Amino acid sequence: MITQLLVRLVAWAVLGYLLLPLVVILGVSVTATSFLAFPPQGWTLDWYAKMLSDPSYVASFATSTVLALAATFVAVLLSVPAALAMARYDFPGKGTILAALTSPLVFPHIVLGAALLQFGGYFGLTRSFLALLIGHTIIVSPFVLRSVLSMLTPEQRALEEASSDLGGTPWATFFLVVLPQIRPGLVTGSIFAFISSWINVELSIFNTTPDLNTIPVKLFNYVQYTVDPTIAAASGATILVVVVAVIILDLCIGLDLLSERK
Amino acid sequence: MKRTALAPWLMLFAALAFFTAFFLAPFAVVIVASLTQGADQTFTLDHYIRVLGDQYHWDVILVTFRIAALTTLISLLLGYPLAWYLVRVVKWRAWRRACVILLVVPMFTSNIVRSFGWMVLLGRKGLVNQSLLETGLIDTPIRFLGTELGILIGMVYILLPFIVLAAGNALAQVDPAFEQASGDLGASPRATFFHVVLPLTMPGIISGSIMVFTLAASAYVTPALLSGGRISVLSMLIFQQYSSVFDFNYGGALSVVLLIFTLVMVGLAGRVGNIRGNNP
Numbered sequence: 073m074i075t076q077l078l079v080r081l082v083a084w085a086v087l088g089y090l091l092l093p094l095v096v097i098l099g100v101s102v103t104a105t106s107f108l109a110f111p112p113q114g115w116t117l118d119w120y121a122k123m124l125s126d127p128s129y130v131a132s133f134a135t136s137t138v139l140a141l142a143a144t145f146v147a148v149l150l151s152v153p154a155a156l157a158m159a160r161y162d163f164p165g166k167g168t169i170l171a172a173l174t175s176p177l178v179f180p181h182i183v184l185g186a187a188l189l190q191f192g193g194y195f196g197l198t199r200s201f202l203a204l205l206i207g208h209t210i211i212v213s214p215f216v217l218r219s220v221l222s223m224l225t226p227e228q229r230a231l232e233e234a235s236s237d238l239g240g241t242p243w244a245t246f247f248l249v250v251l252p253q254i255r256p257g258l259v260t261g262s263i264f265a266f267i268s269s270w271i272n273v274e275l276s277i278f279n280t281t282p283d284l285n286t287i288p289v290k291l292f293n294y295v296q297y298t299v300d301p302t303i304a305a306a307s308g309a310t311i312l313v314v315v316v317a318v319i320i321l322d323l324c325i326g327l328d329l330l331s332e333r334k
Numbered sequence: 335m336k337r338t339a340l341a342p343w344l345m346l347f348a349a350l351a352f353f354t355a356f357f358l359a360p361f362a363v364v365i366v367a368s369l370t371q372g373a374d375q376t377f378t379l380d381h382y383i384r385v386l387g388d389q390y391h392w393d394v395i396l397v398t399f400r401i402a403a404l405t406t407l408i409s410l411l412l413g414y415p416l417a418w419y420l421v422r423v424v425k426w427r428a429w430r431r432a433c434v435i436l437l438v439v440p441m442f443t444s445n446i447v448r449s450f451g452w453m454v455l456l457g458r459k460g461l462v463n464q465s466l467l468e469t470g471l472i473d474t475p476i477r478f479l480g481t482e483l484g485i486l487i488g489m490v491y492i493l494l495p496f497i498v499l500a501a502g503n504a505l506a507q508v509d510p511a512f513e514q515a516s517g518d519l520g521a522s523p524r525a526t527f528f529h530v531v532l533p534l535t536m537p538g539i540i541s542g543s544i545m546v547f548t549l550a551a552s553a554y555v556t557p558a559l560l561s562g563g564r565i566s567v568l569s570m571l572i573f574q575q576y577s578s579v580f581d582f583n584y585g586g587a588l589s590v591v592l593l594i595f596t597l598v599m600v601g602l603a604g605r606v607g608n609i610r611g612n613n614p
Contacts (some may be wrong), residue, residue, distance in 0.1 A: 075524075076423070078415075078420055079419050079423060080419060080423065082412065082415040082416065082419075083418075083419030083420070083423070086412050086415070086416045086488055086494070087408070087416070087433060087436055089412075089491065090436055090437065090440050090491070090494070090495070091436060091495075092450075092451070092455065093440075093448055093450075093451025093454075093455060094439065094440060096451050096454050096455055096461065096588065097447060097450065097451045097454070101453060102454045108454055109375070110454060110455075110460075110461055111610070121520055149348070150348050150349040150352055151349060153345040153346070153348065153349070154345065154346050154348075154350075156345055157341070157342040157343075157345035157346045158342075158346075160342070161339075161341065163342045163343070169346065169350070172353065173349060173350075173353055175357075176357065177545075178544075178548045178549070179357075180548075180551075180552030180569065180589075180592060180593065180596075181552070181554075182552060182554045182569045182572055182573055183361075183364070183528065183552070183572065183589040183592065183593065184357070184360070184361075185576075186364070186572060186573075186575075186576040186585060186589060187360035187361050187363060187364045187589070188356065188360050188580050189576055190360065190363055190364065190367065190576070190586075191359060191363045192360075195438065204459060206356050207356070208354070208435055209352070209356075210352075210356055213349070213352075213353075217349075219494055220428070239481065239501045239508075247499035249578065259583035267442045270444075271443065271444035271445070271447075272444075273444065273445060273446050273554070273555045274554050274555065274569075276370050277573075277577070278576065278577065287444075288444040288445075288446050288447075289486055291446050291447065291450070292446045292555060292559075295449075295450050295559060296558075296559065298454070299450075299454075303380060304450075304454075307446075307447040309449075310416055310443065310444060311439070311447060311509055314439055314442045314443050317442065318438050318439050318442060319435070321438075322431070322435060331604065332374035
């Protein structure tokens with residue numbers, strides 16, 4: 073019983089710890105003072121208005137969003153055929169290829185960013201949207217690959233074979249049978265991919281310029297030198313976007329990740 | 335398998351080509367740069383000697399991996415009880431769902447935003463110091479920013495959700511019947527936990543810990559913001575070389591050192607974990 077109580081106390085404390093910084097950011101973003109005050113003194117949305125009337129913030133939000141969408145799209149184009157190949161066929165080196173393609177998940181992003189900067193330098197492929205897109209595609213592809221692969225079960229395969237046996241063309245089978253079957257994995261993987269790109273600093277920081285900036289890098293550059301409630305408002309806006317994304321994710325797939333399996 | 339052996343390679347071609355061109359090739363360039371000098375690229379080990387022959391670098395390596403190890407350990411100690419609570423204690427599904435959302439939202443928030451939150455909280459006049467002063471636990475404000483303690487608080491915050499999800503997933507797959515059987519056969523709850531549940535969740539814990547350790551060893555944003563320039567970790571030295579000093583040879587050597595040390599640590603941890611996991 074005492075252990076039970078202790079577990080509850082630790083769990084609640086940890087949940088509080090998880091919530092605290094986010095509440096603080098949202099709190100200081102609505103303070104009526106010109107410095108960061110928590111608990112906020114007064115209440116205003118002026119900082120959000122100020123942030124949204126600053127074209128450089130709006131441009132950074134736009135760059136981040138377009139970049140994340142583009143990286144996710146390219147990752148899907150690359151990873152879905154790769155996942156199908158791995159689920160359907162046995163071929164030499166399959167395990168190694170899967171490990172290699174998913175290795176960017178744990179590869180230090182700062183090293184990858186540095187490597188791409190040096191490598192891209194040989195082709196003039198630096199500090200451009202394309203340079204950002206390439207790096208982001210590398211780091212987000214594993215999410216799509218893994219979650220699509222997890223949908224490709226033997227049962228899925230059986231339906232696919234039934235479709236071909238009944239005379240479905242490969243394309244018809246793909247769009248009418250396979251795609252609906254892998255859709256949940258595709259949606260989850262794409263949301264993870266989108267968000268990983270949207271919040272990335274370590275990779276983007278090498279290829280951004282004052283005119284081509286993503287929102288996390290812009291915030292990072294600001295926070296190191298000055299902090300004011302406008303930055304809190306921009307940070308708060310990113311938290312709100314994530315909350316919306318997570319709720320959509322929850323409604324789509326049900327984020328009940330930790331129920332006991334029977 | 336009616337189609338030819340060529341089919342999988344055609345489907346993999348785009349992914350493999352992209353991966354080779356923009357992951358393997360750039361990384362090969364870094365390795366070559368770390369081993370050569372000058373425009374004619376003569377082979378040299380000078381950059382590695384410069385990194386490993388200098389006490390300052392060893393201090394940085396030590397700090398980097400001490401922070402990574404402590405982050406992993408603290409995340410485990412805090413994360414396992416939360417995973418247990420979510421999987422075994424919470425009865426009300428809606429509350430568990432809310433807790434999982436609470437776990438995922440920080441994970442999906444940029445490191446920069448989360449670290450910014452801690453910069454506000456841990457300042458000299460921040461909420462943490464104020465509360466500690468008011469409750470009389472301390473007399474003078476504690477210095478968090480610019481100390482390893484501050485970096486640790488921020489790093490555990492960033493990486494804890496990974497452990498909770500990994501341990502929670504492992505726990506959810508353990509059939510409660512095992513625990514009942516252990517209890518019926520006379521084992522105390524404590525013995526049941528240490529001899530039945532913990533070994534069964536070990537693989538999940540190990541893979542979660544390896545991920546956390548790797549991410550902690552290479553983290554850049556959190557240490558850069560919470561160190562206040564007073565403490566350096568390897569990733570900060572690497573960034574400096576590539577962003578302002580432009581010494582790609584020396585930067586390459588630092589990158590390779592970070593990777594090799596991380597791999598060695600992970601290998602050691604995996605070996606220790608395997609021995610423990612196999613002989614509960």
